[in-house]
Amino acid sequence: MNYGYFDDKQREYVITRPDTPAPWANYLGSPEYGAVISNNAGGYSFAKSGANGRILRYVFNNFDQPGRYIYIRDNESKDYWSASWQPVGKDLETYKSECHHGTAYTKMLADYSEIHSEALYYVPLNKSYEVWNLKVTNTGKKARSLTVTGYAEFTNNSNYNEDLVNLQYSLFITRTAFEENRIRQTVHGNLDTLKKGEMVDNKTATDRVFGLAGAKVSSFCGDKEKFIGRYHSYADPAGVEAGNLGDALSYNENACGALAAEIALEPGETKEIAFILGMKENEEAAAILKEYEHPEAACAKELEELITYWHEKLSHFQVNTPSPEFNTMINTWNAYNCFMTFIWSRAASFIYCGLRNGYGYRDTVQDIQGVIHLAPEMAVDKIRFMLSAQVDNGGGLPLVKFTHNAGHEDTPDDASYVKETGHPAYRADDALWLFPTVYKYISESGNLDFIDEVIPFANKDEGTVYEHLKRAIDFSMNHLGIHGMPAGLYADWNDCLRLGKKGESTFVAFQFYLGMTILKKFAQYKQDGKYIKYLEESQKKLENIIQDLCWNEDRFIRGFTEKGEVIGKRTDPEANMWLNPQSWSVISGLATDEQADLALDMVNQQLNTEFGAVLMDPPYHAHAFDGALAVIYNQGVKENGGIFSQSQGWIILAEALRGHGERAFMYFKENAPAAQNDKAQIRKLEPYCYGQFTEGKTSPHFGRSHVHWLTGTASTIMVGCVEGIMGMRPDFYGLKISPSVPKDWESFEIEKDFRGNHLHIVVKNPGHAESGCKKLLVNGKEMEGNYIPAEVMTKQTEVELIMS
Numbered sequence: 036m037n038y039g040y041f042d043d044k045q046r047e048y049v050i051t052r053p054d055t056p057a058p059w060a061n062y063l064g065s066p067e068y069g070a071v072i073s074n075n076a077g078g079y080s081f082a083k084s085g086a087n088g089r090i091l092r093y094v095f096n097n098f099d100q101p102g103r104y105i106y107i108r109d110n111e112s113k114d115y116w117s118a119s120w121q122p123v124g125k126d127l128e129t130y131k132s133e134c135h136h137g138t139a140y141t142k143m144l145a146d147y148s149e150i151h152s153e154a155l156y157y158v159p160l161n162k163s164y165e166v167w168n169l170k171v172t173n174t175g176k177k178a179r180s181l182t183v184t185g186y187a188e189f190t191n192n193s194n195y196n197e198d199l200v201n202l203q204y205s206l207f208i209t210r211t212a213f214e215e216n217r218i219r220q221t222v223h224g225n226l227d228t229l230k231k232g233e234m235v236d237n238k239t240a241t242d243r244v245f246g247l248a249g250a251k252v253s254s255f256c257g258d259k260e261k262f263i264g265r266y267h268s269y270a271d272p273a274g275v276e277a278g279n280l281g282d283a284l285s286y287n288e289n290a291c292g293a294l295a296a297e298i299a300l301e302p303g304e305t306k307e308i309a310f311i312l313g314m315k316e317n318e319e320a321a322a323i324l325k326e327y328e329h330p331e332a333a334c335a336k337e338l339e340e341l342i343t344y345w346h347e348k349l350s351h352f353q354v355n356t357p358s359p360e361f362n363t364m365i366n367t368w369n370a371y372n373c374f375m376t377f378i379w380s381r382a383a384s385f386i387y388c389g390l391r392n393g394y395g396y397r398d399t400v401q402d403i404q405g406v407i408h409l410a411p412e413m414a415v416d417k418i419r420f421m422l423s424a425q426v427d428n429g430g431g432l433p434l435v436k437f438t439h440n441a442g443h444e445d446t447p448d449d450a451s452y453v454k455e456t457g458h459p460a461y462r463a464d465d466a467l468w469l470f471p472t473v474y475k476y477i478s479e480s481g482n483l484d485f486i487d488e489v490i491p492f493a494n495k496d497e498g499t500v501y502e503h504l505k506r507a508i509d510f511s512m513n514h515l516g517i518h519g520m521p522a523g524l525y526a527d528w529n530d531c532l533r534l535g536k537k538g539e540s541t542f543v544a545f546q547f548y549l550g551m552t553i554l555k556k557f558a559q560y561k562q563d564g565k566y567i568k569y570l571e572e573s574q575k576k577l578e579n580i581i582q583d584l585c586w587n588e589d590r591f592i593r594g595f596t597e598k599g600e601v602i603g604k605r606t607d608p609e610a611n612m613w614l615n616p617q618s619w620s621v622i623s624g625l626a627t628d629e630q631a632d633l634a635l636d637m638v639n640q641q642l643n644t645e646f647g648a649v650l651m652d653p654p655y656h657a658h659a660f661d662g663a664l665a666v667i668y669n670q671g672v673k674e675n676g677g678i679f680s681q682s683q684g685w686i687i688l689a690e691a692l693r694g695h696g697e698r699a700f701m702y703f704k705e706n707a708p709a710a711q712n713d714k715a716q717i718r719k720l721e722p723y724c725y726g727q728f729t730e731g732k733t734s735p736h737f738g739r740s741h742v743h744w745l746t747g748t749a750s751t752i753m754v755g756c757v758e759g760i761m762g763m764r765p766d767f768y769g770l771k772i773s774p775s776v777p778k779d780w781e782s783f784e785i786e787k788d789f790r791g792n793h794l795h796i797v798v799k800n801p802g803h804a805e806s807g808c809k810k811l812l813v814n815g816k817e818m819e820g821n822y823i824p825a826e827v828m829t830k831q832t833e834v835e836l837i838m839s
């Protein structure tokens with residue numbers, strides 16, 4: 036069953052049935068001013084922080100309410116509906132609607148009773164307020180008189196939690212006022228005599244404004260209870276029903292902003308208005324509203340700016356393959372998803388309410404990888420930031436506060452850090468993610484100078500990027516477990532695996548091994564012979580330990596507990612096969628060919644399902660060891676045997692690195708949202724963005740996906756597809772092209788910007804191979820192998836690769 040389709044040309048997902056199985060959301064704005072909106076206009080807004088700058092209320096666990104509602108009422112018949120299907124929810128036989136989610140804008144189209152409406156929601160580029168631009172057209176033959184009402188449900192307090200639970204306080208700091216064309220809500224209005232910068236108990240008066248441009252306000256309401264009415268709901272607000280909002284304000288009641296305007300329409304006539312919402316002082320709000328006096332021109336221009344901005348970002352890497360799902364994901368939706376995780380981290384969605392007050396180290400360093408091929412200049416800024424959150428002992432701060440002050444931060448060794456962040460100890464993997472991320476950035480951009488850039492450490496001192504990476508090696512070296520492999524510490528990538536100070540993680544060991552391979556390239560560039568020798572010896576030692584202890588007939592184990600118990604051996608009753616050690620044995624380059632093939636085959640046999648490979652199998656239930664926290668979850672979900680989508684990216688990459696194009700693509704397709712567009716009743720989640728996980732085969736809801744948008748999945752799958760399937764493998768000095776694709780792909784094309792040049796790559800595969808390169812031509816000249824040195828590239832480089 037499907038609820039919509041991909042409009043690849045516009046880069047929109049168009050929802051044609053509004054009764055989607057879950058709210059299907061989109062992101063507007065930036066962390067300066069953020070907004071999440073569903074296809075039924077549900078969602079919320081905030082300035083700077085989802086937790087502490089909340090402007091619009093959203094009640095989680097409440098079927099997507101409230102939202103940015105626009106009601107339309109026919110003043111003659113007194114019938115009313117909403118510009119989005121909900122909240123009024125007219126019969127879908129007579130109410131026709133479409134929701135277009137685009138790049139940083141959402142447009143709702145509706146047709147009902149011969150009125151066509153288009154509500155466009157967006158945050159203008161680089162602005163910190165939002166616009167709800169409504170166009171209404173009379174498509175009938177008689178003149179119509181309408182009342183249009185916009186409704187914004189303010190939180191009583193900018194702190195999300197306090198607004199919902201601390202009513203004895205929050206209710207008594209809020210009030211509303213009306214002026215000219217806008218409702219002004221003030222939180223702590225009684226502090227309005229304080230001078231700028233002055234505070235009482237850390238508090239100051241804050242204004243939020245909801246205003247109307249393009250029409251005169253005919254009535255207003257600043258009090259939620261008066262607007263909705265006791266024993267009414269968002270579906271039938273008393274004020275809308277009456278056609279007059281009663282001009283009430285609030286003082287100690289739940290505040291809201293509701294503004295109505297009368298709109299008369301001749302047959303065929305269109306009128307346009309704009310509601311503006313923001314956390315703005317009164318005068319600034321008045322000035323902003325002035326700019327929208329003629330909403331037609333102002334809004335069209337701003338929409339164009341947004342589209343240009345985002346489409347330009349996406350244009351740097353485009354593919355045209357025989358798979359429409361692959362094209363739409365790589366060209367638009369997975370890419371846009373990567374930007375959203377890059378920008379929002381895990382801050383705000385319909386699952387995350389913004390209470391995480393910082394960036395997770397590993398999450399953020401991984402997220403960066405998803406945008407490197409599209410926006411290396413954005414990536415490097417974040418890389419700098421994350422390097423400045425590396426402690427001088429080489430470990431990463433598990434949580435990097437939004438207020439991060441490099442050089443002056445406490446660390447997990449300080450009680451103050453633990454108290455403030457809730458993170459009690461270092462995690463084994465955090466800083467190890469820096470290796471592939473920094474390497475990918477330098478290789479994509481060619482910015483070798485970055486290796487010598489000096490960046491502070493989180494707590495004290497500074498060092499070059501090269502030094503930072505060396506310290507990451509030191510951190511693991513100084514935290515080894517009983518057998519000499521990296522210790523598991525508080526967690527590795529898997530938050531639910533507590534292997535402790537002496538227990539050991541195979542996954543981290545593989546990461547560490549790869550880290551050393553990567554750092555050797557840096558050391559070679561620096562001609563640091565002594566360090567190369569050190570790395571070679573250390574790596575050999577680690578390899579021997581892993582080979583001696585971690586290979587278990589046809590799979591790699593997951594690790595050791597502090598007591599030396601083996602986790603993930605083939606004879607265990609539960610969790611005897613884990614996905615990540617298998618994929619990472621290949622990604623790290625440690626597995627022998629024979630091991631790689633066996634391990635990947637076992638993944639395919641034991642872990643794979645039609646919706647992707649489960650994280651481990653069988654799930655924990657009665658045989659969990661002490662540190663196996665996954666047992667707290669139902670079986671088949673999250674880390675307890677769910678299809679943890681992030682890990683699909685690594686299995687795609689591993690299969691592609693082995694040249695197994697068929698399998699790499701199969702793993703892509705099984706879990707690709709776009710490939711499940713016709714299975715919305717099973718997947719439930721948006722078909723255009725990734726979720727954190729899909730329920731595994733041991734769940735009664737096998738195939739249902741969860742935790743939309745903000746997930747590391749976006750970046751790992753992107754890397755799996757771009758570096759793996761498409762085979763784009765830049766290094767310091769050029770670009771290797773090594774596609775691994777399904778056999779039946781006869782040809783495909785890639786448009787790629789690379790270090791200021793544009794590459795038009797045509798891949799031909801008449802012999803139906805899964806991988807390989809018979810011939811590579813660059814501007815007509817044959818190359819050696821499948822490598823293009825950067826210096827042979829021209830502004831417009833024509834590349835032809837014959838696979839078979």
Ligand code: GLC
Pocket residue numbers: 381395397398527528529530531674727746747
């Ligand atoms: C979540 C966390 C991430 C972790 C993963 C696996 O996605 O955000 O940090 O690696 O779960 O436990």
